[in-house]
Amino acid sequence: MAIATTSPLTGEVLRRFDELTPEELEDKLARAAAAAAASYRLTSVEQRAEWLHHAADRLEKEVESVSSMITTEMGKTFRAAEEEVAKCVRGLRFYATEGPAFLRDLESDGVRVGAKQTFVTYQPIGAVLAVMPWNLPLWQAMRFAAPALMAGNVGLLKHASNVPQCALYLEELFRDAGFPDDVFQTLLISAGRVEQVLRDPRVAAATLTGSEPAGRSVATIAGDEIKKVVLELGGSDPFIVMPSTNLEQATDVAVKARCLNNGQSCINGKRFFVHEDIGDAFIEMFVAKMGALVVGDPMDEGTDVGPLATESGRRDVESYVDDAVAKGATVLLGGERPDGPGWFYPPTVLTGITPEMRMYHEEVFGPVAQVWTVPSLEEALREANGHPYGLGSNLWSEDEAERELFVRDVQSGMAFINGNTTSYPEIPFGGVKRSGYGRELSDLGMREFMNAKTVWIGQDA
Numbered sequence: 205m206a207i208a209t210t211s212p213l214t215g216e217v218l219r220r221f222d223e224l225t226p227e228e229l230e231d232k233l234a235r236a237a238a239a240a241a242a243s244y245r246l247t248s249v250e251q252r253a254e255w256l257h258h259a260a261d262r263l264e265k266e267v268e269s270v271s272s273m274i275t276t277e278m279g280k281t282f283r284a285a286e287e288e289v290a291k292c293v294r295g296l297r298f299y300a301t302e303g304p305a306f307l308r309d310l311e312s313d314g315v316r317v318g319a320k321q322t323f324v325t326y327q328p329i330g331a332v333l334a335v336m337p338w339n340l341p342l343w344q345a346m347r348f349a350a351p352a353l354m355a356g357n358v359g360l361l362k363h364a365s366n367v368p369q370c371a372l373y374l375e376e377l378f379r380d381a382g383f384p385d386d387v388f389q390t391l392l393i394s395a396g397r398v399e400q401v402l403r404d405p406r407v408a409a410a411t412l413t414g415s416e417p418a419g420r421s422v423a424t425i426a427g428d429e430i431k432k433v434v435l436e437l438g439g440s441d442p443f444i445v446m447p448s449t450n451l452e453q454a455t456d457v458a459v460k461a462r463c464l465n466n467g468q469s470c471i472n473g474k475r476f477f478v479h480e481d482i483g484d485a486f487i488e489m490f491v492a493k494m495g496a497l498v499v500g501d502p503m504d505e506g507t508d509v510g511p512l513a514t515e516s517g518r519r520d521v522e523s524y525v526d527d528a529v530a531k532g533a534t535v536l537l538g539g540e541r542p543d544g545p546g547w548f549y550p551p552t553v554l555t556g557i558t559p560e561m562r563m564y565h566e567e568v569f570g571p572v573a574q575v576w577t578v579p580s581l582e583e584a585l586r587e588a589n590g591h592p593y594g595l596g597s598n599l600w601s602e603d604e605a606e607r608e609l610f611v612r613d614v615q616s617g618m619a620f621i622n623g624n625t626t627s628y629p630e631i632p633f634g635g636v637k638r639s640g641y642g643r644e645l646s647d648l649g650m651r652e653f654m655n656a657k658t659v660w661i662g663q664d665a
Contacts, residue, residue, distance in 0.1 A: 212279030328356035434642030439595030442588035467571030483577035521570035
């Protein structure tokens with residue numbers, strides 16, 4: 205895949221970028237290793253926090269131009285891009301403010317282990333490779349970069365090949381904020397060269413957000429090299445609606461959950477399980493609200509859903525829908541690509557999904573909703589847990605017993621009740637099963653790539 209900005213709105217290649225030569229890649233790796241081994245890990249936490257605040261200040265000032273760049277490269281609405289930039293600012297400020305506390309030594313009772321003092325000290329591990337996707341081109345990278353840089357690690361970003369301007373902007377942002385030049389570098393390389401970088405002994409660990417096949421590949425390489433890796437992979441999140449809830453509110457959020465980011469997010473609600481007592485009412489409201497969404501130019505203020513990010517991505521969505529329809533699914537809304545330029549796909553609602561259909565088992569990365577009616581919460585959970593992914597999950601209920609059952613039994617890394625599944629810098633993010641392992645964000649995300657070093661100091665002689 206060429207490294208280029210290609211407009212999802214028109215299909216036109218707007219700008220091409222040269223891939224790093226072997227010599228240029230070697231230079232970047234050498235500089236990253238030198239920074240990790242020497243100067244940067246010794247900078248004070250106060251200095252790192254100050255630089256993160258500077259980065260937040262600049263990003264806040266450039267929200268319009270950066271949002272326009274995001275929309276141009278991957279097609280989300282300008283309004284959604286502004287929200288993404290704001291989240292990045294929040295993440296930077298969170299780690300600048302809370303990071304010093306996360307890095308404090310953790311004292312324990314030395315007497316119990318025959319010592320005068322024992323504690324755990326958290327130390328950076330070195331250069332970390334981040335392999336990031338295009339769907340949230342700033343936020344996905346930022347939720348790695350902010351905690352990693354605060355921790356004293358060095359970042360190497362291999363971004364998706366269709367968002368090179370976003371990738372280069374991040375390197376520029378951190379450099380101009382005051383971080384040393386070699387501390388955060390963007391690698392404009394093809395996916396085929398990731399293995400070379402990950403196997404390089406100067407790279408200590410990796411984090412990947414992406415597809416299950418990409419995660420399997422990175423995990424295999426990292427395992428062979430005995431290197432730590434955090435994986436955030438696919439999701440086909442269940443959205444369960446029970447009779448006790450406010451149906452108007454639930455359907456409003458259901459539409460947002462399915463179509464946010466043009467339906468291209470791992471934590472979008474994708475499979476909607478609705479209690480049969482309210483099934484007809486939910487479906488009527490949900491289809492009406494999905495059908496009212498405006499599909500069009502993502503820069504227009506009135507647009508709700510822009511084009512999908514890539515031509516191949518739209519083909520994938522079409523293939524899932526066509527497969528389901530051919531095997532008996534019912535299309536309640538959408539289901540056909542519109543005429544004209546751009547990689548548009550309309551909000552689509554399907555029922556009658558069965559295990560013979562690909563979308564029953566796999567993630568559909570576009571604005572396509574699958575709706576089931578179920579007789580009970582237990583049946584909804586059985587269906588939800590039968591899926592190989594386990595990232596986010598969502599319940600709408602005012603019944604305390606139902607909430608407790610959901611939290612206890614749903615197989616997911618995150619469980620949201622009466623609100624849209626999302627990510628915050630303050631709380632952990634990650635999944636179970638084939639959605640990956642490890643956690644991003646919060647103090648846990650920072651410590652994933654730190655050495656928790658045990659220190660034992662004996663009694664005075």
